[in-house]
Amino acid sequence: MLTLQEIMETITMVQEEHLDIRTITLGISLRDCADTNPRAACQKIYDKITRLAGNLVPVGEEIAREFGIPIVNKRISVTPISLVAESSRTDNFLLFAETLDRAAAEVGVNFIGGFSALVHKGITRGDQKLLDSIPSALDITERVCASVNVATTKAGINMDAVALMGRIIKDIAQRTADRDGLGCAKLVVFANVPEDNPFMAGAFHGIGEPESVINVGVSGPGVVKRAVERVKGSDFGTLAETVKTSAFKITRMGELVGRTAAARLDVPFGIVDISLAPTPAIGDSVAEILEAMGLERCGTHGTTAALALLNDAVKKGGAMASSYVGGLSGAFIPVSEDAGMIRAVEEGALHLDKLEAMTCVCSVGLDMIAVPGDTPAETISAIIADEMAIGMINQKTTAVRIIPAPGKQVGDSVEFGGLLGRAPVMPVHRFSSANFVGRGGRIPAPIHSLSN
Amino acid sequence: MKYLENDENRGKRIIITVIGPDRVGIIAGVTGILAANNFNILDISQTIMQEFLVMVLIVDSENSRLDLSMLKDRLAAKGAELDVRIDAQHEDAFKFMHRL
Numbered sequence: 001m002l003t004l005q006e007i008m009e010t011i012t013m014v015q016e017e018h019l020d021i022r023t024i025t026l027g028i029s030l031r032d033c034a035d036t037n038p039r040a041a042c043q044k045i046y047d048k049i050t051r052l053a054g055n056l057v058p059v060g061e062e063i064a065r066e067f068g069i070p071i072v073n074k075r076i077s078v079t080p081i082s083l084v085a086e087s088s089r090t091d092n093f094l095l096f097a098e099t100l101d102r103a104a105a106e107v108g109v110n111f112i113g114g115f116s117a118l119v120h121k122g123i124t125r126g127d128q129k130l131l132d133s134i135p136s137a138l139d140i141t142e143r144v145c146a147s148v149n150v151a152t153t154k155a156g157i158n159m160d161a162v163a164l165m166g167r168i169i170k171d172i173a174q175r176t177a178d179r180d181g182l183g184c185a186k187l188v189v190f191a192n193v194p195e196d197n198p199f200m201a202g203a204f205h206g207i208g209e210p211e212s213v214i215n216v217g218v219s220g221p222g223v224v225k226r227a228v229e230r231v232k233g234s235d236f237g238t239l240a241e242t243v244k245t246s247a248f249k250i251t252r253m254g255e256l257v258g259r260t261a262a263a264r265l266d267v268p269f270g271i272v273d274i275s276l277a278p279t280p281a282i283g284d285s286v287a288e289i290l291e292a293m294g295l296e297r298c299g300t301h302g303t304t305a306a307l308a309l310l311n312d313a314v315k316k317g318g319a320m321a322s323s324y325v326g327g328l329s330g331a332f333i334p335v336s337e338d339a340g341m342i343r344a345v346e347e348g349a350l351h352l353d354k355l356e357a358m359t360c361v362c363s364v365g366l367d368m369i370a371v372p373g374d375t376p377a378e379t380i381s382a383i384i385a386d387e388m389a390i391g392m393i394n395q396k397t398t399a400v401r402i403i404p405a406p407g408k409q410v411g412d413s414v415e416f417g418g419l420l421g422r423a424p425v426m427p428v429h430r431f432s433s434a435n436f437v438g439r440g441g442r443i444p445a446p447i448h449s450l451s452n
Numbered sequence: 453m454k455y456l457e458n459d460e461n462r463g464k465r466i467i468i469t470v471i472g473p474d475r476v477g478i479i480a481g482v483t484g485i486l487a488a489n490n491f492n493i494l495d496i497s498q499t500i501m502q503e504f505l506v507m508v509l510i511v512d513s514e515n516s517r518l519d520l521s522m523l524k525d526r527l528a529a530k531g532a533e534l535d536v537r538i539d540a541q542h543e544d545a546f547k548f549m550h551r552l
Contacts (some may be wrong), residue, residue: 065524
């Protein structure tokens with residue numbers, strides 16, 4: 001029997017603890033849109049997206065009202081454009097990016113993901129054209145997000161691609177210098193990228209996915225933080241149990257919203273991504289959960305252990321609550337999007353090296369990190385290589401979303417606004433990695449990839 | 453809240469919550485809107501939490517022509533008038549979170 005307390009608990013979660021559904025993301029296969037004529041291909045892409053996603057935003061808003069839970073973002077992910085555009089007779093995929101941007105604007109979504117390539121073993125001609133088009137695409141378009149998978153546990157790390165990504169990221173930063181390098185916030189470099197991730201900027205519609213699908217990303221750091229605060233001083237078993245219970249409740253809302261949205265849009269329900277996704281709002285912070293566990297500041301000794309407990313308990317609670325779990329599923333630690341992370345960096349408690357350690361025990365990686373604008377491309381590539389190695393060896397998804405903030409130094413910060421937030425510029429190591437990154441070729445897959 | 457366990461009207465029930473300082477006319481204001489639009493009240497309970505009146509109504513929307521969205525608007529307007537917060541949500545939002 002539902003009690004008054006249970007009803008009030010749900011209301012409090014939404015009204016005071018920032019519980020929301022972070023995103024419902026409609027995945028759309030564009031594999032049937034390929035055409036040797038790029039304009040014909042783009043017309044097919046535009047028509048298909050606007051036809052399938054036309055109702056996404058109204059349906060999302062309707063569900064949010066009925067259940068009384070905010071659905072912050074309605075978004076679209078598509079088949080990696082490197083695959084869709086590869087057979088088109090053109091050297092530049094910018095037209096495809098512009099088409100995605102136009103389609104996204106038409107249906108009213110704020111981001112569309114899938115200007116992507118999978119190059120963990122090597123780069124095809126289509127991949128190369130897409131990679132070459134990324135800087136101008138992220139400069140010119142507003143809503144298009146790009147991602148590049150450069151490593152997997154099975155294939156190893158494509159260091160040629162890693163080296164290239166360092167240069168691409170620098171190029172994007174220069175082109176979008178008037179916006180503090182905003183373009184870089186729309187590009188994710190992955191290891192072991194999931195094919196059903198609903199979260200931007202890394203979402204795309206994988207090749208094993210159906211024609212179209214609804215994936216849901218939940219949020220709710222505020223709910224977990226309040227729950228953790230209520231068990232102050234208790235032992236770790238109680239702490240883990242408390243996080244599990246909260247994660248279960250959060251995820252149930254995601255499951256409900258996902259199933260309802262899928263039914264109303266008449267597409268299959270894919271997965272709930274049981275991630276804890278912070279926002280810049282005070283109280284909606286993953287760092288603050290770690291601090292509520294007993295750390296004076298996020299980033300101090302003990303942070304990795306606290307995050308490991310949090311991440312595992314979120315998965316255990318979330319897995320019970322949803323019939324299909326997928327995507328990234330873990331706690332996110334983006335710096336610019338988390339008020340607690342920003343404070344920890346500004347007070348000198350949290351450094352890049354500690355963040356890297358933290359990514360070993362959570363999803364996803366070095367996310368929304370601003371570094372000095374004069375950071376060499378090779379250093380950015382080396383930062384990516386380290387993160388890819390963590391993903392490859394630990395058989396998990398890792399990612400890098402880094403902004404070499406044009407003209408900015410340590411002590412400055414970059415302001416992106418909205419959910420992307422504000423990033424203090426973090427110092428990087430001053431010793432060169434250029435001769436390492438410059439070797440070229442692939443880092444072989446680890447021994448435990450031989451699992452057959 | 454026993455009506456939530458009765459599955460006959462599943463999918464038609466709406467949970468209305470009223471939160472705010474107690475004052476004369478809250479129940480009359482809310483039930484007036486419900487009666488005028490043919491919502492059947494299945495259960496009302498109320499308590500005081502941290503000095504605020506918390507009232508929860510479970511209503512059956514089976515015979516009403518007003519959809520949930522419009523009901524929310526009317527209740528919100530009445531809430532503004534009475535200086536309390538009134539919201540209406542589909543019961544699944546609560547059942548899904550607290551029950552398997």
